[in-house]
Amino acid sequence: MAIEHDTEAGPPNAAIGETTPKDVEVYVVCAADSIEPGDARSFSLSRITETSENRPFPIVIVRTAANDYVGYVNACPHEGIWLNFGAGEFFSRDRAFLRCGRHGANFEIETGLCVDGPCQGKSLQPIALAVIDGEVCLCGVTLVEDDGYPGAFDDLDDTMEIMIHPD
Ligand code: FES
Numbered sequence: 001m002a003i004e005h006d007t008e009a010g011p012p013n014a015a016i017g018e019t020t021p022k023d024v025e026v027y028v029v030c031a032a033d034s035i036e037p038g039d040a041r042s043f044s045l046s047r048i049t050e051t052s053e054n055r056p057f058p059i060v061i062v063r064t065a066a067n068d069y070v071g072y073v074n075a076c077p078h079e080g081i082w083l084n085f086g087a088g089e090f091f092s093r094d095r096a097f098l099r100c101g102r103h104g105a106n107f108e109i110e111t112g113l114c115v116d117g118p119c120q121g122k123s124l125q126p127i128a129l130a131v132i133d134g135e136v137c138l139c140g141v142t143l144v145e146d147d148g149y150p151g152a153f154d155d156l157d158d159t160m161e162i163m164i165h166p167d
Helices: none
Strands: 005-007 025-031 039-048 054-063 069-073 097-099 106-108 114-116 126-132 135-139 142-144
Touching: 025 039, 025 054, 025 126, 025 142, 069 135
Parallel strands: none
Antiparallel strands: 005 025, 025 135, 039 054, 039 142, 054 069, 069 126, 097 106, 106 114, 126 135
16 A cells, blocks of 8 residues: 655655655555544554654554544554564553553553553653544654665656555
């Protein structure tokens, strides 16, 4: 599935890295109704950091029972591993909390705050989401293909799309 890339102030499908400071990067991640209320989906993305490095950017998007969408970097603040480690489950048994599959830390779904576990008092790193025309979009980061930077002499395609692979 391809992620669509757009900028609010720039041309549609602008090439990666062509933004100006006032541009807002917006990436379509998935259809809003592809996540059931009370469920979550993870995605393995890559982003460009403030220091222009290409880094893995695993995220989890939760659709709450109240139909809000919240998202976090899928990394536990305790040891940094993904929350659905092990059985692939994101939630506590009663589904009231996000839960780390490694040591069982519980996180408030709406805030990401750890309320129980070895990282109690710390929080999951939130990501900025917006639901636009029925699609969950990611804002505030610059994504890249996860197969590394293009070579210096590669012919860059101005309409390059980012490929999104749901976990
Ligand atoms: S790695 Fe998540 S609680 Fe330890």
